[in-house]
Amino acid sequence: QPSATFFDEIGGHATFSRIVHRFYEVVAQDPVLRPLYPEEDLGPAEQRMLMFLEQYWGGPRTYSERRGHPRLRMRHSPFTIGQRERDAWLAAMAQAVDAEHLSPEAHERLWSYLVMAADSLVNTHG
Numbered sequence: 001q002p003s004a005t006f007f008d009e010i011g012g013h014a015t016f017s018r019i020v021h022r023f024y025e026v027v028a029q030d031p032v033l034r035p036l037y038p039e040e041d042l043g044p045a046e047q048r049m050l051m052f053l054e055q056y057w058g059g060p061r062t063y064s065e066r067r068g069h070p071r072l073r074m075r076h077s078p079f080t081i082g083q084r085e086r087d088a089w090l091a092a093m094a095q096a097v098d099a100e101h102l103s104p105e106a107h108e109r110l111w112s113y114l115v116m117a118a119d120s121l122v123n124t125h126g
């Protein structure tokens with residue numbers, strides 16, 4: 001079906017929720033990432049990330065209904081994100097994404113986006 005979205009192609013909500021849940025399991029144990037998250041409960045952050053990624057890839061538009069325009073760069077400005085944080089974030093996401101065993105094409109599409117997005121959110125250099 002040519003009009004199927006990437007969201008549907010890789011398995012919809014079930015797939016995205018597994019990826020995001022695994023990502024936050026890694027974050028919870030990560031000495032670089034965990035201190036950045038302001039709330040003790042990572043559940044709400046997990047929900048925001050899930051809504052965002054589902055919307056980005058053509059799924060439900062719940063993120064924008066609840067949060068408005070994503071403005072990711074602005075929303076990350078309270079956090080110091082240097083190379084170290086970027087690398088830790090991508091390492092956590094790699095664990096989460098690799099566990100899905102997506103097709104090589106789907107994996108490449110998702111992964112290249114995540115690397116580009118993480119690079120774009122680095123806000124501290126040196």
Ligand code: HEM
Pocket residue numbers: 036037038039044045048049052067072075076079081085086089090114117118119121122
């Ligand atoms: C929020 C860290 C990259 C998407 C957050 C929060 C932190 C954080 C500490 C606040 C948690 C919360 O309460 O929601 C980082 C770090 C990154 C990174 C260290 C490393 C580069 C990314 C990337 C994406 C992303 C690449 C998207 C592909 C989001 C979203 C939120 C969020 C959607 C919630 C925004 C909202 O308030 O609606 N991030 N992030 N982040 N991040 Fe990141």
